[in-house]
Amino acid sequence: MxxxxxxxxxxxxxxxxxxxxxxxxxxxxxxxxxxxxxxxxxxxxxxxxxxxxxxxxxxxxxxxxxGGLRVKGLTTDVRERYRTEWTLVQERFIEAPGQTVARANALLNRLAVERGFPAESRERQADALSLHCPRHAQGCRELHECARRAAAGEADTEAMRRAMLAGYELFHELLLPRPQDRKADAQAGHPRPHRPFGVPSQRTAHSTRH
Incomplete structure (x- = not known):
């Protein structure tokens, strides 16, 4: 042949x-x-x-x-600051649920942007989060939509409670230690052990259910 x-x-x-x-x-x-x-x-x-x-x-x-988006590292100090901010915001839920949802929504957005996710729109941000936090990315949409409805007087307390819980799940995942966080600590000149981002105390978690 x-x-x-x-x-x-x-x-x-x-x-x-x-x-x-x-x-x-x-x-x-x-x-x-x-x-x-x-x-x-x-x-x-x-x-x-x-x-x-x-x-x-x-x-x-x-x-x-x-797919090519790289999550940015955060120092331990920065992550602990975010954890403290969320706790302080959440503690005001019973007193002012609408304001709490709005502040939690803004805080979650700020953390996502600092982690390197898009800032120009929440829908684009949620799409990007769905690749890196697929189990909890919906929390971004739920909390944002609930904050909008609460501002218009259209969200009841139970809806706001559910949105806060969904938003917290994503917030928690974004604060989990990552390899790039160790690099951020080293660059900041104070490498520290990475403490896990714990679940809120029973009192705080329970308060959000009312």
């Missing part, structure tokens, strides 16, 4: 192989999206009226836009 015939045969085999592998590859991409986005995948399907293919396109585009 001539060299040209071998080249043609090789090309034909390559094309057939690619066609045979196309379907499993697409399925793998779907599975990857499900693993990467977790509950956000199901939300995307719901937003697209059950159209899984449309949801996959939406999330693939989100991955393209924000």
């Amino acid at each position: 001539s060299a040209s015939m071998l080249a043609i045969l090789g090309a034909a085999v390559a094309i057939v192989t690619a066609l045979l592998l196309a379907r499993p590859l697409n399925q793998t991409t779907t599975d990857d999206l499900r693993r990467r986005f977790g509950p956000e995948f199901d939300r995307a399907v719901t937003r697209n009226q059950g159209d899984t293919a449309a949801a996959e396109r939406e999330l693939s585009e989100r991955l393209r836009r924000f």
Whole structure:
């Protein structure tokens, strides 16, 4: 068999192989999206009226836009300051739930931006968060929307309580120690052990339920 015939045969085999592998590859991409986005995948399907293919396109585009985003490091001192701020804000929930939700929303936004997530819009920020904090990114949307409704007098206390809890889950995750935090501590000249960001005391957690 001539060299040209071998080249043609090789090309034909390559094309057939690619066609045979196309379907499993697409399925793998779907599975990857499900693993990467977790509950956000199901939300995307719901937003697209059950159209899984449309949801996959939406999330693939989100991955393209924000997949290269690098979370910024925060020193231990900065993270502890945020923890203290949240506790002080949360303690005022019973006295002024609407103001508390608004302040918690602003605090969560400030932390997300300092971690390197987009600042230009909360929806874009939530999309980026869904790649790095897929289990709790929805807390960004819930707290922001509840703060808007509370400002308009349209949110009851129970809705605000749920939004605070959802926002706290994301806030907590954003403050968990990361490798880049150690680098930030070292650059600041005072490396310190990374203490876990603890769950609020029972009294504070209970107060948010009322």
